Amino acid sequence: MSGPGERDDGAARPGAVLLGVVPLAAAGAVAVVFRWWVLAAAVSLLVGVGVLAAVAGLCVLTWLYLREVHRTMAGGGGAAGPGPDVHGEPAHRGYHGGPAWWDLCSAVRRTWRASALWGVLLLPHVAAHALVVGGYLAAAWSLAGALRVVDTGLRVVRRIRMVCPECYRRLPYPAYLCGRCGRRHDTVRPGAHGLLRRRCRCDRTLPTLILLGAADLETLCPHCDRPLEHRPGETREFLLPLFGGTGAGKTRLAAGLHLALAQAARQGPDSYLEPFGEEAARLSREGARALAPGHRTRPTPPGRKVRAATVRLGAGRRALVLQLFDAAGERFNRTATTEELEYLGEASTFVLVVDPLGIPAVWRCLTAPERDRLAGERSHTRDPELAYGAVRDEVERHRRVPGGRPQGRLAVVVTRGDLVRGTSVDPGGTPAREWAGQVLGLGNLLARAEADFGAVRVFPTSAVAGPDGLADPSLHVLAAWLLRPQGRAFADLAAGPATAAAGGAR
Secondary structure, three states: OEEEEEEEEHHHHHHHHHHHHHHHHHHHHHHHOOOOHHHHHHHHHHOOOOOOOOHHHHHHHHHHHHHHHHHHHOOOOOOOOOOHHHHOOEEEOOHHHOOHHHHHHHHHHHHHHHHHHHHHHHHHHHHHHHHHHHHHHHHHHHHHHHHHHHHHHHHHHOOOOOOOOOEEEEEEEEEEEOOOOOHHHHOOOEEEOOOOOOEEEOOOOEOOOOHHHHHHHEEEEEEEEEEEEOOOOOEEEEEEEEOOOOOOOOOHHHHHHHHHHHHHHOOOOEEEEEEEEEHHHHHHHHHHOOOOOOOOOOOOOOOOOOOOEEEEEEEEEEEEEEEEOOOOOOHHHHHHHHHHOHHHHHEEEEEEOOOOOHHHHHHHHHHHHHHHHHHHHHHOOOOOOHHHHHHHHHHHHHHHOOOOOOOOOEEEEEHHHHHHHOOOOOOOOOOOOHHHHHHOOOOHHHHHHHHHEEEEEEEEEEOOOOOOEOOHHHHHHHHHHHHHHHOOHHHHHHHHOHHHOOOOOO
């Protein structure tokens, strides 16, 4: 027989089974009765969990992408890109000049490595980033183009053109040297290396526009590497070539024009004459001593490189860079040597220097005592028409519209006025044009010149200084006519007190 305890265990076992079956049956009954509701709840639960997971994952991916963008742009983790010395420019690129795209590519690449295939979900982020970068680049390059147009337009309006005094080539823009490290920057203009300023490899910033101070930097010619002390691009440049036969007096006339301008500039309260380079310094040193009566000026050596005597002439708030070219007369004897003087194609005003004593017809008109007295002063120069023809052909070769309307200005300067004064060929009160044509025999030359140039004028001059060291008034008259197209202020300054006294040659 079983004990009382065993009977209790047997009675409890059916009860426990019943307690387990009843909930299951109840759940089954509920599932049968409410089956669609339960299914909908389960699906909703799964969808909600999936959406939350997707949102959480997208947030994580977005945070990851933003983190990599921040690290790339602010933390220096982007691609290095080409170095600052690429294409000879020792300047760091502006952000629009390449780093913007480099940072975008670097951020995408780093995010892809961190997220693997899940990075596909970031395509909208990349598209938005690329759109922002594209808009920034469009705005930056549009600004760069606008700044260049404004800079070029201002130089055109102000008639500023830059010509190297050494190689005679026109400069679209000079090269600049960094004031800290001395590196050369060839194209300091708004572009890939900066909009308003560029950053040198030594981290010094340089302005990109002349209006912002680029003209104050040390400049070089990008073609011949010659230092340009006169700071090109800051103000207008005026090229003045002197040409004529050997011994015609070009060097003495150049010294006389320099002295006349220097003395006129000293008389004005807001005027000045600032020399640049060796040639201008030589003219400043010699000054009145070179123009003393009886002083024999050494002729320019034929093989010497023609360098411009560059000065800056200031009249009030305006300034003008004057480049005076004095080439040896032998260079105008042959076409090949004349073609080497490429500055002739950049000039618009020319000075033909004629020695009246060197013209055989004039020499024959002198009396015997006059010839004896002037024999030591006479130059055996060639016919001035030969020099004129060589220069005229060179100017026509460079003319923008060959065979077009006559342009440019020509001053026919008859030197030795102090020597012919009182002789048989003294012009006296005869108009200069008539005297040169009839007495000097320059009628054919002047007729050709008037057909080739827009304005031609004859100037009898005396390249001498008086006992007081002042330049002859005829030099002031000549300088005033030469500078008149550059502005009335410069013409009035050059004329000085000679305007009322001399009145001007006609």
